Amino acid sequence: MSRQTFLEPFNAKAMSYYEVARTFVPSTKFTQLAGAWNSVLVGPRGGGKTTLFKMLSVEGQEAWTGATAEPYKQTVGYTGVYVPSDIAWGTMLESLIEAGQDETIGVLFSEAAFVTHVLLSVASAMDRYAELNPVLRLEPGVDNTTGKPTQADLERVVATIAKLWKVQPVSLSPTSLVDALRERLLDIKRDARLRAKLKHTGRPNQGYLGIDMLESASQALQAFDAAYRRPDHRWCLLLDEFEVAPMHLQKTVLAAMRASGAHKLLLKVALAPCGPDLLYDQQGNALPSQNNDVQQVQLWYADKTEAIEFCQQVFLSRSSNYSALAGKMPNDVFGTSAYAVVDDSEDVAQLGLFTLTGRNKKQVTEQFQALAQKDPTFREFLHRKQIDLSLELGMQPGDLNGNTLRKVAPLVAFRNAYKGKGDGKKRGVKPFNAAYSGWESIAAISEGNPRWLIGLITRIMSNSDQIHFPVPTPQQTAAVQWNCQRYAEMLQSxxxxxxxxxxxxxxxxxxxxxxxxxxxxxxxxxxxxxxxxxxxxxxxxxxxxxxxxxxxxxxxxxxxxxxxxxxxxxxxxxxxxxxxxxxxxxxxxxxxxxxxxxxxxxxxxxxxxxxxxxxxxxxxxxxxxxxxxxxxxx
Structure with missing residues (x-):
């Protein structure tokens, strides 16, 4: 196996659409998000928000191929327009206010930058569609009998959109619209910077100020789709990392979601779980409500079974590229762990972790006996529960005290590892690493976060050319501890x-x-x-x-x-x-x-x-x- 990175830790924001689509694993979260409705996607940093948004974009849908892709593509029902975040939306407002400008002026310039950013993404999507669906180029005087759009139709649409958006493209083509909007972004940033530095006062008169994002985008797309003979087609803005946008922009967009559901344009917004949009008084602002106006999707898993299943699919989507792992399931590569108990479930997978046989049974019995010798409170617990350690321990539902023994077994192991012989004392600092190896533990530690999972497995597999499985426990635990410590250090900073x-x-x-x-x-x-x-x-x-x-x-x-x-x-x-x-x-x-x-x-x-x-x-x-x-x- 190559010593190069095994599972390629990634940040989807810096990856091409092809790279994101190549190993994309659809989940129930993706299904909840993908439908033809307004959505708010809530998740922590690295939780996969950018990946999901890129996969709903027109470019992501084109790059996503294979048998698993088609059922999902058929349910989307719109053209997704990916809009990356830009910290300039906020810094522009801050710089103008710091320079003594009226806050209203700062808001106008900030909104203009945001709206132009959105329109640029919309224009790029239209340009891409026009490239893939070329119009008819008829000779002068020749009638169009095909019903397909002509070059003249496209030019009329571009002229209409240019007027709506107050831009002057050098030619009547979608590509020129894109170029004109890029130039406008530079103009907005330059004008705001000059106004701040020169301390201009008075009312600004730039034509790009005050353009409404939803109306300008919707009307342009209606005109574009009419030219392509698909008036009922829908589009969707995918506003990524929107928590970095100033609060007034978040108010505007969230309020717009109440009214946009029946229109040409859907809205899907990605936010951090605790963003500035939640700190202001929302009463009276007519913001959307869950289920009625928006579908809210949370990128964390209350159901750990669902998370582990998703982790398995992520593993399989990438491991298939490595010959040593071909045909292997995660449990084959990492083994199992009876310490990854995240609930009291009695499903088959959970119970299988507690099938005590041979050496494993001896180890568990020794843990119980060792703790009983040094912990009087544990001995009292055993007495109260009528658990006799001289008898064979069984942890299946039909065994005597099976449910209780299964529930406390991980606790006994942890307590025995760290508890000293003196009352209330702890012994040395040697870590109890056995709890953090095995597939169930690795999947649980990742929290269903694809970036965390990939980072964990990458570290485990990159230390040696692994050809014998399962990977040795020391190699797993060393890698897991390394990743977890780096995460802790990040939190400290x-x-x-x-x-x-x-x-x-x-x-x-x-x-x-x-x-x-x-x-x-x-x-x-x-x-x-x-x-x-x-x-x-x-x-x-x-x-x-x-x-x-x-x-x-x-x-x-x-x-x-x-x-x-x-x-x-x-x-x-x-x-x-x-x-x-x-x-x-x-x-x-x-x-x-x-x-x-x-x-x-x-x-x-x-x-x-x-x-x-x-x-x-x-x-x-x-x-x-x-x-x-x-x-x-x-």
């Missing part, structure tokens, strides 16, 4: 401000560390229980400053919410919501990957280190009552 509106004086990683250390202490030092807390609820005692730190953590995927975001665009508030640390931080804080009961965040933050850990948390009990029961049952 994350800025305490995002989008100019989410600001905190509390370092983001400090909050995460307090949470992770608290959970580890509850797992190792407190009285042994079947379900130690591994999740938290942001209660009312948590300060706004800490909540803002958590908002930034959400945007980076560092914490995962158990609930669906109630507001269009993500979470307007985190209070009352239940979260857990991302499993990508589990190896860093020495935690198992599982669902569990919760504790209030204020209790975590107020806990003092190196003190006995209380198992009682009245604040958490009150908070838990506000959580819907079905969230606990998933």
């Amino acid at each position: 994350v800025a305490n401000e995002q989008f100019g509106s989410i600001k905190t004086s509390t370092p983001i990683y400090d909050v995460l560390s307090k949470i992770g250390d608290y959970f580890h202490d509850r797992l190792v030092r407190a009285t042994f229980v079947e379900d130690p807390p591994m999740s938290f609820i942001v209660d009312e005692r948590v300060s706004d400053d800490v909540e803002h730190a958590l908002r930034i953590a959400v945007n980076h995927g560092a914490i995962v919410c158990y609930q669906i975001a109630a507001d269009v665009g993500g979470f307007r508030t985190l209070r009352g919501l239940r979260f857990r640390l991302t499993y990508l931080l589990a190896p860093v804080f020495k935690l198992p990957m599982r669902k569990s009961k919760s504790v209030s965040l204020s209790t975590i933050l107020e806990a003092k280190p190196d003190t006995p850990v209380s198992l009682d948390d009245p604040a958490a009990n009150l908070a838990e009552k506000s959580i819907q029961r079905d969230l606990w049952d998933n």
Whole structure:
């Protein structure tokens, strides 16, 4: 196997449409997003928002071939126009205000840059369609008897669009429209810069100011489709990374989604889970509502079975290019892990991890016996549950205490690895790496995030020319630990401000560390229980400053919410919501990957280190009552 990068870690923004389409794996998220309706795509950094938008664009649809592509293509029903973000939309507004210009002037120039950016993408899509569907070029005086559009039809359309958009193309062709709009972008940036530097006052009179994005694009596309004899055709703007746009642009676009559903133009917007659009008072702004106006899609998985299935498809889409992996499933390459327990499911795949035979059965029994020798609270638990370690342990539903043993087995292994012989003490720092190898663990750690998954597998496979499988556990765990530490280091350097509106004086990683250390202490030092807390609820005692730190953590995927975001665009508030640390931080804080009961965040933050850990948390009990029961049952 080549020592070159195994699965090519990627950032779809910098990749061509062909490169994105070559290994694209459609998921249920893609199906929810792709339909002919307005959509808001919410997800953390690296969650795959750009990939999904590029695959819905006309270029992505052209590049996507093969048997799996056709069923999806038939359901799209529109031409997608990919619109990448541009930080100039915001910096232009900021620079004008800093130079003493009226905010209204800054908003006008910022909107002009945004609208021109959108129209440029629309013109490029029309140009591409015209290239693939050439018009008839008739000699003068010859009648058109085919019903197909002619060169004269196309020129009339371009002239109409140029008038609508206030541009002067050098020729009446879609390509000239593209060139004219590129020139306009330069003009807008130059005019805004000169106005700021020369401190011009008074009303600006540039013709490009005040053009409405939705109307100008819709009317142009109606004219274009009429020329091509397809008046009922629909288009869709795919506005990527829209959280970087100024708040006034987000207001404008989100409000437009209420009215655009029955028109020529659909809107799909990608946003961070906690963006500036959620911090202003939306009442009275007639913004869209979920289900009625928009389909909101969240790029995180409450159902881990679905996430693992998606991870498997990502693996297979890329591993087929490597001869040593041909025909192999992920479990063949990485083995299995009985420690990747993320819920209490009793499906066949989950139960299969706990089929104790031979050496594995001996290891599990030894873990139980070793912990019982040094932990009196565990011995009391065994006595209360009437579990006799001198008997053979079985973890299937039909075995004596099978469900209980299966549920606590990973906890026993973690606690035994880190607990010292003294009461409430922890032993050395040697990590319990066995929990972070095997396919189930790798898939769980990736959270269904394709970039994270690819990064994990790349690191595992790039250390040697692997031809014997499964990959040795030390090689897996070393690679996983390396990736997780790099992620933790990134979080330590994350800025305490995002989008100019989410600001905190509390370092983001400090909050995460307090949470992770608290959970580890509850797992190792407190009285042994079947379900130690591994999740938290942001209660009312948590300060706004800490909540803002958590908002930034959400945007980076560092914490995962158990609930669906109630507001269009993500979470307007985190209070009352239940979260857990991302499993990508589990190896860093020495935690198992599982669902569990919760504790209030204020209790975590107020806990003092190196003190006995209380198992009682009245604040958490009150908070838990506000959580819907079905969230606990998933």
